[in-house]
Amino acid sequence: MNQQEFWNEKFSREGFLYGINPNAFIKSCEGNFKKSQRFLCLGEGEGRNAIYFAKKGFDVVALDASDIGLLKLETQAIENNLKIKTRCIDLNEWEPSKKYGTIVASYLHMYEEDREKLFLKIESCLKNNGFFVGEFFSKNQINYTSGGPKDLSLLYNIDDFFNSFNSCIKHKIEEVETNLDEGKGHQGKASVIRVIIQKK
Ligand SMILES: C[S@@+](CC[C@H](N)C(=O)[O-])C[C@H]1O[C@@H](n2cnc3c(N)ncnc32)[C@H](O)[C@@H]1O
Numbered sequence: 190m191n192q193q194e195f196w197n198e199k200f201s202r203e204g205f206l207y208g209i210n211p212n213a214f215i216k217s218c219e220g221n222f223k224k225s226q227r228f229l230c231l232g233e234g235e236g237r238n239a240i241y242f243a244k245k246g247f248d249v250v251a252l253d254a255s256d257i258g259l260l261k262l263e264t265q266a267i268e269n270n271l272k273i274k275t276r277c278i279d280l281n282e283w284e285p286s287k288k289y290g291t292i293v294a295s296y297l298h299m300y301e302e303d304r305e306k307l308f309l310k311i312e313s314c315l316k317n318n319g320f321f322v323g324e325f326f327s328k329n330q331i332n333y334t335s336g337g338p339k340d341l342s343l344l345y346n347i348d349d350f351f352n353s354f355n356s357c358i359k360h361k362i363e364e365v366e367t368n369l370d371e372g373k374g375h376q377g378k379a380s381v382i383r384v385i386i387q388k389k
Contacts, residue, residue, distance in 0.1 A: 192279065196255035200235055205261070207234065208372030211241035212295035214324045214383050221320050221385075222247065226290020231280060231311070232297030236262025236273070243271040247291070250274040252283065280307055285314035294323040296336075296375075298343040308353035315388040321354070327364045327380045335369050335377035345382050354386050361385040 199206055210216075215238055222228065224246050230239045233251035235258045243249045243266065253259050256277045266273045281303050292311055299307055311321050326337035328344040338344060350362045362384050369375040 192254040193256070193277075196234065196253075197257040200255055200258040200261060204373070205235050205237065206372050206374040207237060207296075208370075208374075209237055209240070209265075210371070211238045212293075212324055212371070214381075215293045215295060215322050216241065218320070218322045218385060219245070221322075221387075222291040223319075224248075226316055226319065227287060229289040229292045229314075231292060231294040233262065234258040236265055238293055238295060239273050240265050240269065240271065242293075243273050244269065250276070250287075250289070252276050252278055252280065254279050280310075283307075283310060285310050288314050288316045288319075290316050290319045292319070292321045294321075294325070296325060297323070298325065298338050298345075301342050301349075304345075304349055305353055308350075312354055312356060312388065315357075317388055319388050321357070321384065321386040321388075323384050325382045325384075327382045329364070329380035333377070333379050335379040336371075336375040337379070347382055350382070350384050350386070356389055358387045358389060359384075360387060 228242055228247040228249045230251040233239050233253050239249045239251040259275045325345045328346050330337045347362050347364055364382050369379045
């Protein structure tokens with residue numbers, strides 16, 4: 190089963206799997222983000238970050254492999270009179286053509302062999318001084334039942350981030366234990382990696 194089939198099946202269910210509030214860590218970094226520059230959400234699913242930042246006045250673009258997830262995002266955008274550009278695409282095929290002031294990703298789990306290429310693309314399309322902020326499950330999450338892939342090759346370790354983003358300042362790359370409260374999909378004690386990376 191490819192990513193689109195997998196996530197379409199999950200997002201076909203009623204409601205919002207990870208709730209309607211933005212990821213708390215990404216939200217906590219919003220003071221760094223410039224409204225005058227394009228804002229990109231990667232692996233955005235049903236759109237909780239995109240909707241939040243579009244409501245705040247950011248010019249948001251959201252990419253995801255799941256057309257069903259993006260349809261739910263687009264429906265919320267219409268209901269809230271927001272303009273959000275969406276694109277249904279496998280990020281392994283994505284060729285960025287624009288630059289972004291901010292790029293965010295919550296729980297975008299790429300296979301180990303695909304990460305470096307995606308991180309290079311993120312680095313290449315970040316504007317100077319722009320931020321990449323994300324939260325991801327760490328390999329230790331395999332020991333918890335609060336959500337995330339049960340496949341170690343989809344989970345991250347901090348070196349995935351330390352070994353990439355060579356033209357950037359790595360303000361934060363840390364693994365922490367936290368308590369998640371994000372819809373039905375993420376509930377309880379979890380091991381996550383949080384990153385705040387800024388293009389020089
Ligand atoms: C755990 S969900 C998180 C969704 C959203 N970021 C959130 O936090 O609510 C993972 C998302 O990543 C997307 N995804 C996973 N692999 C992808 C890929 N290779 N290309 C594009 N999207 C991908 C899935 O379609 C899904 O929407």
